[in-house]
Amino acid sequence: xxxxxxxxxxxxxxxxxxxxxxxxxxxxxxxxxxxxxxxxxxxxxxxxxxxxxxxxxxxxxxxxxxxxxxxxxxxxxxxxxxxxxxxxxxxxxxxxxxxxxxxxxxxxxxxxxxxxxxxxxxxxxxxxxxxxxxxxxxxxxxxxxxxxxxxxxxxxxxxxxxxxxxxxxxxxxxxxxxxxxxxxxxxxxxxxxxxxxxxxxxxxxxxxxxxxxxxxxxxxxxxxxxxxxxxxxxxxxxxxxxxxxxxxxxx
Amino acid sequence: xxxxxxxxxxxxxxxxxxxxxxxxxxxxxxxxxxxxxxxxxxxxxxxxxxxxxxxxxxxxxxxxxxxxxxxxxxxxxxxxxxxxxxxxxxxxxxxxxxxxxxxxxxxxxxxxxxxxxxxxxxxxxxxxxxxxxxxxxxxxxxxxxxxxxxxxxxxxxxxxxxxxxxxxxxxxxxxxxxxxxxxxxxxxxxxxxxxxxxxxxxxxxxxxxxxxxxxxxxxxxxxxxxxxxxxxxxxxxxxxxxxxxxxxxxx
DNA sequence: CGACTTTTTGAGTCTAGTCAAAACATGTGG
DNA sequence: CCACATGTTTTGACTAGACTCAAAAAGTCG
Numbered sequence: 001x002x003x004x005x006x007x008x009x010x011x012x013x014x015x016x017x018x019x020x021x022x023x024x025x026x027x028x029x030x031x032x033x034x035x036x037x038x039x040x041x042x043x044x045x046x047x048x049x050x051x052x053x054x055x056x057x058x059x060x061x062x063x064x065x066x067x068x069x070x071x072x073x074x075x076x077x078x079x080x081x082x083x084x085x086x087x088x089x090x091x092x093x094x095x096x097x098x099x100x101x102x103x104x105x106x107x108x109x110x111x112x113x114x115x116x117x118x119x120x121x122x123x124x125x126x127x128x129x130x131x132x133x134x135x136x137x138x139x140x141x142x143x144x145x146x147x148x149x150x151x152x153x154x155x156x157x158x159x160x161x162x163x164x165x166x167x168x169x170x171x172x173x174x175x176x177x178x179x180x181x182x183x184x185x186x187x188x189x190x191x192x193x194x195x196x197x198x199x200x201x202x203x204x205x206x207x208x209x210x211x212x213x214x215x216x217x218x219x220x221x222x223x224x225x226x227x228x229x230x231x232x233x234x235x236x237x238x239x240x241x242x243x244x245x246x247x248x249x250x251x
Numbered sequence: 252x253x254x255x256x257x258x259x260x261x262x263x264x265x266x267x268x269x270x271x272x273x274x275x276x277x278x279x280x281x282x283x284x285x286x287x288x289x290x291x292x293x294x295x296x297x298x299x300x301x302x303x304x305x306x307x308x309x310x311x312x313x314x315x316x317x318x319x320x321x322x323x324x325x326x327x328x329x330x331x332x333x334x335x336x337x338x339x340x341x342x343x344x345x346x347x348x349x350x351x352x353x354x355x356x357x358x359x360x361x362x363x364x365x366x367x368x369x370x371x372x373x374x375x376x377x378x379x380x381x382x383x384x385x386x387x388x389x390x391x392x393x394x395x396x397x398x399x400x401x402x403x404x405x406x407x408x409x410x411x412x413x414x415x416x417x418x419x420x421x422x423x424x425x426x427x428x429x430x431x432x433x434x435x436x437x438x439x440x441x442x443x444x445x446x447x448x449x450x451x452x453x454x455x456x457x458x459x460x461x462x463x464x465x466x467x468x469x470x471x472x473x474x475x476x477x478x479x480x481x482x483x484x485x486x487x488x489x490x491x492x493x494x495x496x497x498x499x500x501x502x
Numbered sequence: 503c504g505a506c507t508t509t510t511t512g513a514g515t516c517t518a519g520t521c522a523a524a525a526c527a528t529g530t531g532g
Numbered sequence: 533c534c535a536c537a538t539g540t541t542t543t544g545a546c547t548a549g550a551c552t553c554a555a556a557a558a559g560t561c562g
Binding site for chain 4: 461481
Binding site for chain 1: 550552553558559560
């Protein structure tokens with residue numbers, strides 16, 4: 001069921017790709033800027049600096065002083081925590097228009113996770129101070145930021161509940177559905193998850209191991225729930241995966 | 252090693268206990284009100300209503316329309332999520348001065364967890380609208396709320412990392428240390444966790460089962476790390492528990 | 503093609519869950 | 533104050549899900 005070549009196609013990122021037009025589009029995406037008029041976005045744009053990162057490079061490390069709020073303009077960014085035991089936990093994968101830097105810029109001192117580019121990226125960064133100025137100038141934004149963070153908190157708690165009660169099968173199914181909903185690209189028979197996703201990544205997302213993920217995914221393929229190859233996955237039977245998650249209810 | 256009677260003593264709560272003085276003290280505790288002058292606290296106080304709940308009663312349920320932000324004045328409140336599989340996940344246990352209601356009041360529609368009193372409680376509640384008015388009147392508060400929510404997000408992510416990589420032993424040790432730090436009461440040889448805490452509660456906190464928690468705790472008692480009885484725990488060897496958590500590093 | 507990475511498969515082990523029953527506490531009412 | 537009803541904790545035996553280690557197979561890229 002695996003294709004010869006990965007069907008995942010990420011936009012090629014060259015440093016010049018972040019045109020003014022594109023920057024404005026990206027800055028207008030986060031829920032806390034979306035409602036602002038074009039002039040405001042243009043003004044805010046002046047405070048952002050863009051940086052290009054090749055795939056696999058760190059934007060910042062866990063423990064660094066939290067000086068920036070970042071927006072993914074192009075590419076994909078992984079948020080990772082390294083535990084004392086040397087294990088890697090993949091907290092989230094972000095794509096165009098999503099913010100990170102965890103808003104530590106506001107009050108806390110250090111980043112509590114590492115941000116690594118998963119593909120070539122263009123990242124827009126704003127300093128803590130400039131962001132606070134924006135909050136002062138556009139008071140409505142603060143409340144929206146609060147809502148956005150609240151949403152992330154809710155998601156984290158959902159994740160906690162899942163890790164606490166789901167089997168590995170269910171956690172993997174949930175992760176695939178979440179990613180499909182987020183960066184899914186509809187094809188004839190399936191929804192392609194538009195990012196390079198290895199078994200190891202999935203293991204780190206679900207609190208499992210590469211080998212176990214591999215076994216489970218092979219079974220999912222046999223059962224016709226997904227199609228998958230090296231570093232790519234497509235969901236073919238969304239309802240089937242959802243049923244698998246609910247199935248725990250029988251216990 | 253178990254005492255005949257639980258050493259945990261919670262203040263008795265009678266409906267009249269929430270005197271004006273006490274209310275003002277509690278309202279001044281959350282990080283987002285702490286910095287306000289007395290007059291402001293007094294004004295804010297007028298928007299809060301107090302409610303008494305006997306132990307084991309729900310303040311609100313998961314899915315209810317999120318209409319209130321709450322403060323624990325007296326007693327203890329458990330934040331719980333019920334999964335589709337019928338399992339209970341204990342997200343947090345709150346005590347005097349801590350807020351809950353998850354700030355859904357700001358933007359989102361429904362509570363995403365159930366709040367149940369673990370002991371007799373006095374809860375201060377404020378409506379969504381009144382809270383928003385306060386945010387407008389005291390602009391600095393919004394930013395502090397944001398910081399507070401950000402902190403909870405960071406804690407949740409820590410929790411995710413722990414669930415993903417820790418063994419049950421380590422998760423239980425971490426939970427005990429967290430609770431000891433939060434509601435711990437120093438005694439000669441130990442730190443008593445000042446709340447009624449059953450093995451089942453600990454199971455729900457650590458994504459484990461009553462039986463497993465019981466076995467692990469018995470071992471902890473043997474090893475002199477804790478002392479425990481029916482619905483109470485005291486940490487006797489904090490460093491021992493910390494070592495246990497770090498021990499994963501050997502893997 | 504050949505070096506490298508990722509994925510798969512296999513066998514063995516162990517942690518933690520399940521089910522069932524006993525032991526223990528606690529509070530109640532006689 | 534004792535006996536009973538109830539809820540909590542402990543213990544035991546068994547099972548199974550998932551991890552570990554090791555090696556082979558399959559993709560990918562220069």
